[in-house]
Amino acid sequence: MQDEFRHMIRIARNTQQLIPPDDFTHRVMGRISAPRQNFFFKIKGILSDIPSSWEGKFPQRKITGTDCSLCFLAAGYFYFIMGIVFIFGLKKIHAEMAIPRWIMLQPQFVLITAFAFISLGVLLTKKNILAIRAAYFITLSYIGIVLINGMIAYKFCAIIPISILGTLCLTSAGILMGVFLSTMLRRYHTYFEKVQQI
Amino acid sequence: MNPEYPNVTFLPPELYMNQRQEKELIVHILKGHQDKYALIVEKYKGPVFNLICRMTGNYQDTEDLAQETFVRAYESLWRFNTKKRLFPWLCAIGLNLTRNHLKKKGRDFTAPNQEAIASDRDNPEELIVRQQEADRLAQCLGKLPIRLREAVVLRYYQDLSFEEVSEILEISLSAAKMRVYRGLEKLRELMAP
Numbered sequence: 051m052q053d054e055f056r057h058m059i060r061i062a063r064n065t066q067q068l069i070p071p072d073d074f075t076h077r078v079m080g081r082i083s084a085p086r087q088n089f090f091f092k093i094k095g096i097l098s099d100i101p102s103s104w105e106g107k108f109p110q111r112k113i114t115g116t117d118c119s120l121c122f123l124a125a126g127y128f129y130f131i132m133g134i135v136f137i138f139g140l141k142k143i144h145a146e147m148a149i150p151r152w153i154m155l156q157p158q159f160v161l162i163t164a165f166a167f168i169s170l171g172v173l174l175t176k177k178n179i180l181a182i183r184a185a186y187f188i189t190l191s192y193i194g195i196v197l198i199n200g201m202i203a204y205k206f207c208a209i210i211p212i213s214i215l216g217t218l219c220l221t222s223a224g225i226l227m228g229v230f231l232s233t234m235l236r237r238y239h240t241y242f243e244k245v246q247q248i
Numbered sequence: 249m250n251p252e253y254p255n256v257t258f259l260p261p262e263l264y265m266n267q268r269q270e271k272e273l274i275v276h277i278l279k280g281h282q283d284k285y286a287l288i289v290e291k292y293k294g295p296v297f298n299l300i301c302r303m304t305g306n307y308q309d310t311e312d313l314a315q316e317t318f319v320r321a322y323e324s325l326w327r328f329n330t331k332k333r334l335f336p337w338l339c340a341i342g343l344n345l346t347r348n349h350l351k352k353k354g355r356d357f358t359a360p361n362q363e364a365i366a367s368d369r370d371n372p373e374e375l376i377v378r379q380q381e382a383d384r385l386a387q388c389l390g391k392l393p394i395r396l397r398e399a400v401v402l403r404y405y406q407d408l409s410f411e412e413v414s415e416i417l418e419i420s421l422s423a424a425k426m427r428v429y430r431g432l433e434k435l436r437e438l439m440a441p
Contacts, residue, residue, distance in 0.1 A: 062404040
């Protein structure tokens with residue numbers, strides 16, 4: 051192949067290199083320092099990569115162990131409050147009407163979730179690969195459990211239209227929370243591996 | 249350096265030898281030392297600029313696209329796998345941007361000002377002939393379909409190996425060879441008087 055095209059290849063390889071402008075690096079660095087103001091760019095960024103856009107531009111995008119741990123602790127705290135509200139709320143409703151047993155178990159599920167997330171938040175401060183893997187496994191399991199729980203709860207709630215809406219909202223919120231936490235973990239894992247390579 | 253083409257200075261050996269240093273540099277940037285990114289830009293601006301210029305044939309567009317390449321690379325640096333080399337990754341980003349740009353802009357290609365490298369042996373007449381050949385080749389290159397053009401540019405203007413071409417274009421080694429061959433064949437047809 052080389053013999054056939056040798057002449058053309060020689061011309062290509064002997065062509066003088068083009069030189070970028072002197073201030074090229076300076077201009078690139080200027081664009082990096084100044085955040086882009088383009089509204090559509092931001093919208094596109096939000097749509098294509100929601101969690102990273104929340105984190106802002108690149109230097110803030112990296113997820114450290116502390117960030118990840120804080121997210122889990124916040125999620126745990128949220129579920130803890132939600133569990134307390136559920137306990138008292140369901141007790142009050144139960145006094146007025148019959149509630150299926152599965153629904154009555156929800157506060158306990160929520161409190162177990164709160165305990166699990168708070169424990170993971172503490173575990174993630176250790177900055178250990180095993181902690182990251184354990185957290186990732188538990189978070190994925192959590193998404194699965196939320197989905198199954200939602201389907202079972204839906205069967206029990208089918209008789210009351212408003213409770214169907216409530217079940218759907220809580221299930222989708224739970225799944226979103228799981229997706230968010232697993233994304234944070236994945237980013238932390240990427241950052242963790244990069245730092246470990248040194 | 250390629251002994252057959254001593255003037256090709258796109259990828260000096262140190263770019264490959266300093267991969268560990270490059271990794272360290274990337275980790276520094278990831279840790280928040282934004283200013284260190286200037287070293288990466290400085291190191292690769294030449295090859296990236298040339299690659300894009302050979303593809304677009306327009307100096308102004310090249311400037312914009314090359315800048316955008318480095319900005320995008322910076323924004324996505326956290327995704328970069330430090331086990332791999334940075335240069336092919338930068339080329340892939342640059343080529344993606346260039347492809348999109350060329351699709352939007354259509355087939356408007358003006359060959360960049362080609363200057364054949366003069367050696368001591370060349371007399372002025374030979375130099376003019378070589379200059380004309382380089383211009384003609386660049387014009388024909390602009391007529392190639394984008395996919396073939398990028399393969400030829402990477403292999404012969406950038407002097408990358410077939411393995412590197414396949415890595416950048418995300419195709420198999422045999423597909424890269426085939427694409428380069430088809431590009432050369434098409435170029436030969438276009439160059440024929």
